[in-house]
Amino acid sequence: MRSRTLPRLAAAALAALAAVSLSACTSGSGTAGGDAVDLTVVASLNQWGSVAADLGGDHVAVTSILDKASVDAHDYEPTTRDVAGLAVADVAVVNGAGYDAWAAKAAQGGSATLVDAADAAGIADGENPHVWFSSAARTAAADAITAAYAAADPDHAADYESLNKAWHEREDALESRIAEARDSAGGSPYAAVESVAAYLADDLGLEDVTPTGYAQAAANEGEPTPADIKDFRTLLTDGEADLLVVNTQESSSIADQLVAAAKTGEVPTVELTEQMPDGQTDLLDWIGTLVDDFIAALSR
Numbered sequence: 473m474r475s476r477t478l479p480r481l482a483a484a485a486l487a488a489l490a491a492v493s494l495s496a497c498t499s500g501s502g503t504a505g506g507d508a509v510d511l512t513v514v515a516s517l518n519q520w521g522s523v524a525a526d527l528g529g530d531h532v533a534v535t536s537i538l539d540k541a542s543v544d545a546h547d548y549e550p551t552t553r554d555v556a557g558l559a560v561a562d563v564a565v566v567n568g569a570g571y572d573a574w575a576a577k578a579a580q581g582g583s584a585t586l587v588d589a590a591d592a593a594g595i596a597d598g599e600n601p602h603v604w605f606s607s608a609a610r611t612a613a614a615d616a617i618t619a620a621y622a623a624a625d626p627d628h629a630a631d632y633e634s635l636n637k638a639w640h641e642r643e644d645a646l647e648s649r650i651a652e653a654r655d656s657a658g659g660s661p662y663a664a665v666e667s668v669a670a671y672l673a674d675d676l677g678l679e680d681v682t683p684t685g686y687a688q689a690a691a692n693e694g695e696p697t698p699a700d701i702k703d704f705r706t707l708l709t710d711g712e713a714d715l716l717v718v719n720t721q722e723s724s725s726i727a728d729q730l731v732a733a734a735k736t737g738e739v740p741t742v743e744l745t746e747q748m749p750d751g752q753t754d755l756l757d758w759i760g761t762l763v764d765d766f767i768a769a770l771s772r
Contacts, residue, residue, distance in 0.1 A: 509533040510625045514561040516575035517545065518748050519604045519755045520589060520613065524565050526754070527617050529635050531628050532563075537575070541721060541745040550574045558584060563620045565589070565613075569601035585620045589613035600691075602746065604755060606671035607647050614639055642756050649763055650675050657770045663707060663739075664717040665727045666690050668746055672759065673717070676766060681713055701726060708733035715769040716741045740769040 510531040515521035521536030528534065537554050538545055558564045558575055559582025566575040568590030579586045590601060593609035603609035618636040622629040658677030664670065667690065673680065680687075685700040696704075707713060708730060716734040718727060720743050734741055742765050752758040 510628060511562040511621060512560075513563045513565065514557045514579075514584070515565040516558075516572040517567055517604075519758070520565045520567060522748070522753060522755045523610070523614055523639070524563070524617055526639050527614060527632065527635050528621055529631065531625065531631060532621070535561075538572075538747055541747045541749045543747065544721065545572065545746060548572075548574070550578065554578070555581075558582065560584065562624050563587060563617070565617060567601060567603065568597075569595050569599055569603060570597040571601035585624055587613065587616045587620050589616070592616040600667055600670055602668050602671065605669050605675075605759070607643070607650065607675050609671070610755070610759075611640070611643060614643070646756050646760055646763075647675075649760065653763055653767050657767060660714045660770050661712065662715045662717060663704065663713040665730055666717075666719045666722060668719045669717050669742075669744055669762070672762060672766075676763070678766075681707065683707060696726065701729065704730055705733040708739050709737040711737040711739060713739050715739060715766070718743050719746065721745045721747070740772045742766055742769050 511528060511533075513524050513528060513532045513534045515524050515534060515536045516538060518536040518539040521534050521539070525532065525534040535557060537550070537557070538548060554575075555578040558578040561579075561582075561584040564575070564579035564584035565587045566572050566579060566589070568576060568588035571590070576586065576588060589609060589612070590596070590599075590603045592615070593603055593606065593612040595601075595603050595609060603613075614636065618632050621632045625632075654675070654677035660678050661681040662673055662678045663682040664673070664680065667687065670680065683700060683703040686696045686704045689696040689700060708716060716730065716739050718731060718741050731741060742762070744762055744765075748755065748758050752761070
């Protein structure tokens with residue numbers, strides 16, 4: 473994804489901006505005893521912010537910079553307040569893989585301990601950056617966040633380990649649901665307007681039959697050729713896919729054509745967003761809802 477050039481902020485400016493509360497969604501307002509929180513945490517994306525909050529409990533105050541599905545993360549321009557918050561936080565959680573390079577750069581320029589979810593999962597720049605849809609990446613990121621908390625606040629390391637265990641129990645339950653779905657629907661062909669949910673589809677054992685030319689153009693943020701679009705429409709009108717995945721955050725005339733072709737071919741669609749949508753505040757709950765959506769579509 474596109475990287476952004478960040479302004480160089482002087483230390484005085486950072487301190488001043490840090491004193492201003494960030495306009496974002498915050499979780500965890502105090503410790504169990506009512507004292508001030510032990511760690512301030514800033515996440516670039518609300519899905520990772522939810523994980524950070526789950527893993528920190530009352531010991532952390534978490535702010536997510538991008539917390540609405542209406543915001544296009546690809547084109548987001550960070551404010552000086554965003555940059556300052558990331559730089560002076562105790563822990564900064566970013567997605568990585570080039571998706572939010574502005575956030576990683578800001579955190580590296582300050583005192584925050586940086587957790588890069590993609591890096592924790594061994595996913596490099598240039599690979600599919602939508603790593604929150606991957607079971608393995610979620611697990612790796614959660615463990616990296618817990619390690620960062622324990623290092624920054626060793627007095628509560630045991631609490632962080634306990635919260636990590638509870639989170640893993642929820643992730644394990646989600647993975648069991650995914651495994652059940654894979655047993656019943658694994659191998660089913662699907663196509664996608666974008667590769668946003670490719671990791672989830674892989675976890676579900678689905679077969680990607682999106683035409684190669686179209687898929688390559690979409691992955692490189694280029695325009696598919698008329699022939700690519702025709703191939704995709706034909707695949708859908710002929711019913712050669714069992715479902716079509718659509719990212720509603722990236723609407724386009726091409727996407728509209730493909731959705732129309734899917735209707736003609738009686739191919740059900742699964743609509744999703746990149747950021748957690750309104751009404752969803754927890755990454756694992758959101759993924760569980762999407763798993764249900766995939767299975768419902770494949771059962772039609």
